[in-house]
Amino acid sequence: MTVQEIVEQLKATFGEKVGELSETLDPFLTLKAEDLLEIAGFLKDTAGLEMDFLQDETAVDYPDESLIRMVYHLFSYQHRHGIVLKVELDRAAPKVPTLEGLWPVANWLEREVWDLFGVDFEGHSDLRRIMLPDDWEGHPLRKDYEDPTEYHGISHDRPSPIDGFTRVDEKLRQIAAETAAQLAAATGEGESSEESAS
Amino acid sequence: MSQLSIQRQDAPGDDLLINFGPQHPSTHGVINLVVETDGEVITRAIPDVGYLHRSLEKIGEKCTYHGYMPYTDRIDYVAAMFANEGYARVIERLQGIEVPQQAEYCRVLACELCRIASHMIAVGTNATDIGAVTPLLHATREREYANDLLEELCGARLTYNYMRIGGVSAPVPIGWLDKLSRFLDHLEPIMIEFNRLITENEIYVQRLANIAPISAKEAIAFGLVGPNLRASGVDWDLRRDVPYGVYPDFDFEVPVGRGERGTVGDCYDRWLMRVREILQSARILRQAIEKYPTEGEFVAAKVPRKLKPKANEAQSRIESARGEMAYYVVADGGENPYRVRARTGSFAVMTIVEKISRGLMIQDLIAFFASIDVVAPEIDR
Numbered sequence: 001m002t003v004q005e006i007v008e009q010l011k012a013t014f015g016e017k018v019g020e021l022s023e024t025l026d027p028f029l030t031l032k033a034e035d036l037l038e039i040a041g042f043l044k045d046t047a048g049l050e051m052d053f054l055q056d057e058t059a060v061d062y063p064d065e066s067l068i069r070m071v072y073h074l075f076s077y078q079h080r081h082g083i084v085l086k087v088e089l090d091r092a093a094p095k096v097p098t099l100e101g102l103w104p105v106a107n108w109l110e111r112e113v114w115d116l117f118g119v120d121f122e123g124h125s126d127l128r129r130i131m132l133p134d135d136w137e138g139h140p141l142r143k144d145y146e147d148p149t150e151y152h153g154i155s156h157d158r159p160s161p162i163d164g165f166t167r168v169d170e171k172l173r174q175i176a177a178e179t180a181a182q183l184a185a186a187t188g189e190g191e192s193s194e195e196s197a198s
Numbered sequence: 199m200s201q202l203s204i205q206r207q208d209a210p211g212d213d214l215l216i217n218f219g220p221q222h223p224s225t226h227g228v229i230n231l232v233v234e235t236d237g238e239v240i241t242r243a244i245p246d247v248g249y250l251h252r253s254l255e256k257i258g259e260k261c262t263y264h265g266y267m268p269y270t271d272r273i274d275y276v277a278a279m280f281a282n283e284g285y286a287r288v289i290e291r292l293q294g295i296e297v298p299q300q301a302e303y304c305r306v307l308a309c310e311l312c313r314i315a316s317h318m319i320a321v322g323t324n325a326t327d328i329g330a331v332t333p334l335l336h337a338t339r340e341r342e343y344a345n346d347l348l349e350e351l352c353g354a355r356l357t358y359n360y361m362r363i364g365g366v367s368a369p370v371p372i373g374w375l376d377k378l379s380r381f382l383d384h385l386e387p388i389m390i391e392f393n394r395l396i397t398e399n400e401i402y403v404q405r406l407a408n409i410a411p412i413s414a415k416e417a418i419a420f421g422l423v424g425p426n427l428r429a430s431g432v433d434w435d436l437r438r439d440v441p442y443g444v445y446p447d448f449d450f451e452v453p454v455g456r457g458e459r460g461t462v463g464d465c466y467d468r469w470l471m472r473v474r475e476i477l478q479s480a481r482i483l484r485q486a487i488e489k490y491p492t493e494g495e496f497v498a499a500k501v502p503r504k505l506k507p508k509a510n511e512a513q514s515r516i517e518s519a520r521g522e523m524a525y526y527v528v529a530d531g532g533e534n535p536y537r538v539r540a541r542t543g544s545f546a547v548m549t550i551v552e553k554i555s556r557g558l559m560i561q562d563l564i565a566f567f568a569s570i571d572v573v574a575p576e577i578d579r
Contacts, residue, residue, distance in 0.1 A: 024293055025512035052418050056513075057539040060528055071526070073513060073541075076435055077418065084513075105421030108549045116255075131578060133253040140256060 003027050003079045006049065014039060028071070028084035033096045035088055042103050043083065045076055051076045051083070055102035057110065059117045061142045066091040068117060072099070089119060098124040116141040213241075220249055221267050224327040224564045229573045231551070233563070240563055243555035245548050250578040253270030262503035263289055264363060266538065271357040273540055274576050277316035279308050279348075280518035281540070282361035287442065288514035289363045292507040300494035301365035302444040302455040307378070308351060308360050310479040314385070315344040316519035317472040317479075320571040325396055327568035328405050333396045342387060343381055350374060363505065365497030375487050382480050384451060389477055403531055406469055407460030410554050410566035417463065420553075421546035424521020425471040426570055430463035436517040443571035448485045450478045465569040471570070506533055520544055520576060544576035 001009075003021065007029060010018045021027045031039060043051045051074040060069050063066045068089045072120055075082035084126040087096055098121040110121045111130040118139035121127055129136060149156055208506055216233045219225030228249040234242040254273055258266050263320035270285045271278030283305055297305075322337030345355045350371055352360035360366055412422070417430035427434060435452040437445045453474035455467035507529040515524045530536040546550060547570045555563050 025511050028511075054421055055515075055522075056524055056526060056539070058526065058539045058541075060537045061556070073526070077432065082441065089395050103421065104419050104553075105549050108545065112545075120574040129248075133248075140253060 001079060003081070003083055005041075006081065006083050009046075009049070010039065010042070013042065026084050028086045030086045030088060033089060037099070037102075038095045040072070040074070040085070040099055040102055044098070048079070049076065050078050051081075053077055054099065054105055054109070055082065057099070057106055057113065059119055059141075060112050061091070061117060063091065063143045066106050066120060066123070068094045070096055070113070070119065094119040095122060096120075097122045100124060118142065152192070218243070220562075226323070226572065228576060229572070229577070231563075231567075233555075235560065238559050240555050240560065243551060243558075243563060245551050247548065247574075247577045250574050252575070252578065254579045255538050256542065258535055260280065260354050262533050263507070263535060264503075265363070266535070268273060268357075268359055270540075271359055272575060272578055273542065274518065274520065274523075274573055276319055276573050277312050277519040278356070278358045278524055279312035279345050279360060280516060282347050282360055283309060283357060284514050284516045284518070284523045284525045284540075285538075286361045286363050287398065287516065288512055288527045289505065289507070290476060290527050291512045291514060292510055293363070293501075293505060295364045295498050295501055297365055297443075300491050300496040301446070301498070303486055303490050304366040304370060304496060305361060306444060306448075307370065307483065307490075308348070308358070308366070310486070311344055311347060311378070311483045312358065313479045313519045314476050314483075315348070318344070319478045320472050321392075321469065321476075322464070324472075324568040324571070325402070327401070327509055330402065333392065336373055336388070336395070336557065340385060343384070343443060347374070347381060350377075354418045362497055363503075364501035365495065367497075367511060369489075369496040370379055375490060378483065379487055382483060385480055386477070389473070390515075393473065397470070403466060403560075404568070405565055406466035406569065407464055407561045409465045410558060410569070411459075411461040411464040412550065412554060413463060416550065420550040422521070422550065423543045423546060424518065425475060426468060426543070426547055427521060428453060429467040429471045431455050431457075436515055436522055440515060442514075444514060447489060448482045450482050453478065465565050468569040468571075477571055506531065518543065520571060520573065542576040542579065544570075544572040544574075545579075547572060548577055 007021050009017065017032065017039070019030050021029055034187055042138070044048050045124040053071070055075045056073040058071050062069065062073060068091050070087040070089060072085040073082065074085065096119060098110055100110065107126065108130065110124055111127060113119050114121060114127055115129045115131050116139055128134065137148070147156065214235045216235060218226045218231040219510045220230045225231065230246040230249065232244045232246055233240055241390065252272065254269060267282065270281040273281040318337040318341040322334035322407050325333035346357055349355050351374065352367060358476050398438065412430045414431045415425050417432060422430070431454060433452060433454045438452055453471050455462050455471065456469065457464065459466050509531045510530060511526070512530040513524055513526045515522055522542040523543065526539040526541070527535050528537040536537060554566060558566065
């Protein structure tokens with residue numbers, strides 16, 4: 001089935017809840033957060049659609065529009081068709097129902113999105129950080145994230161030790177010359193001491 | 199501050215909470231499993247990843263389109279060619295660049311050789327984790343030969359960087375295809391010996407057969423890809439089913455798990471998939487040598503030095519050694535991608551560890567963990 005046909009079938013069932021398809025390379029459909037579970041479940045379980053593979057679930061941050069868009073890539077092994085769904089969330093308090101019940105892989109994918117974007121997943125069984133330490137502050141993939149200067153007293157921007165080094169060429173050359181002279185003298189003495197020992 | 203939710207139970211009995219890894223040899227470096235056991239039986243094993251998180255997605259947003267290319271091979275250091283290729287393909291889609299025929303053949307040659315090298319490490323370490331050291335020595339030696347060839351192609355032995363947006367960095371060197379054929383002539387008898395040494399070894403079969411089976415339904419629901427998915431009996435390969443590049447030109451088989459020594463989708467099936475895919479890759483390579491176009495361009499002529507794709511978004515899917523690798527890139531018209539996302543096989547397969555490990559013995563957890571062939575930077579990215 002082409003994406004257009006899938007969207008037509010969705011429109012026949014859900015009517016107004018389904019918006020227009022975008023004209024990007026992989027066309028996507030924008031949904032409301034409250035309709036997501038119903039429509040995703042329909043895509044997964046309806047005969048003829050059967051999108052059993054949640055290929056990807058991620059987010060994109062748009063601070064200018066104060067939105068975070070969730071992106072879901074669904075695919076069907078049997079029919080070899082897929083669709084991209086997007087859900088627009090309020091950036092101040094992003095919240096969306098979890099898809100864990102439909103695709104267990106969403107458990108980790110959502111933890112990752114929560115960790116890196118701060119999106120809250122309603123009904124998620126184990127929502128905690130996955131990449132970063134439990135006590136990390138902020139969500140690094142947001143566009144306005146600022147790198148912290150330290151973590152538990154460990155500074156992230158210590159000066160380079162090389163900056164403290166100075167050029168000592170003249171002095172080094174002097175030392176080298178002195179050492180060479182001492183060495184020559186020592187070997188000369190060594191030879192003479194050997195002679196005296198014998 | 200939310201902590202890991204499992205805690206030591208003060209129950210009478212043999213309950214233990216063990217940190218398995220990150221330094222354990224069979225966790226391959228930086229993966230930690232928090233394991234709750236009752237005697238030797240695992241009641242729960244929770245993977246704790248993130249020890250390697252290098253924010254490769256964030257780096258992608260800060261680099262130019264061309265500039266991100268060397269970072270992509272850090273996503274999967276055992277099979278870096280695939281990460282290169284996936285990223286190059288998505289940018290080619292966004293910019294509308296057509297890759298010349300010769301470059302497509304160079305890509306197939308590089309990728310399939312890389313798949314052999316990667317699967318060699320996969321089967322070698324799988325055997326070592328279970329306690330057999332010799333197979334790793336054999337496998338590493340063969341991988342070295344493959345690496346020699348890759349080095350001649352792109353100058354690196356680990357973080358290969360051969361793909362460019364619109365093609366490859368150079369055509370194959372003179373005489374390289376001949377060397378490759380000689381390597382393949384050497385490889386095929388070696389695989390027979392390898393199978394006799396280990397694949398048909400009764401002790402080895404006992405350690406892997408019927409251990410930790412994953413059903414086809416579970417494998418799909420947990421988003422498993424590549425050899426792990428095929429071992430569960432799902433006949434799916436992107437090279438054949440959603441073809442990209444010049445893969446339709448080649449004739450090859452896709453090995454599928456049939457439970458030859460036990461249950462479908464057990465550790466032995468996952469092992470067999472990789473052993474057989476090595477030979478299928480060799481088959482593709484032979485055809486690619488045969489059909490290699492000696493004339494033509496190795497990189498598309500019209501790739502601007504400063505790429506600025508129009509606002510758009512796309513995804514590319516390629517069959518990596520660890521299964522489907524999908525890059526999703528959002529362009530906003532600027533010099534840098536607005537968002538780069540890499541969906542990797544190892545990340546998905548870790549989600550099933552908690553479910554499958556319940557009821558396994560500790561030795562079987564190692565067998566299971568070895569058989570899924572995870573690479574740590576693919577999990578954390």
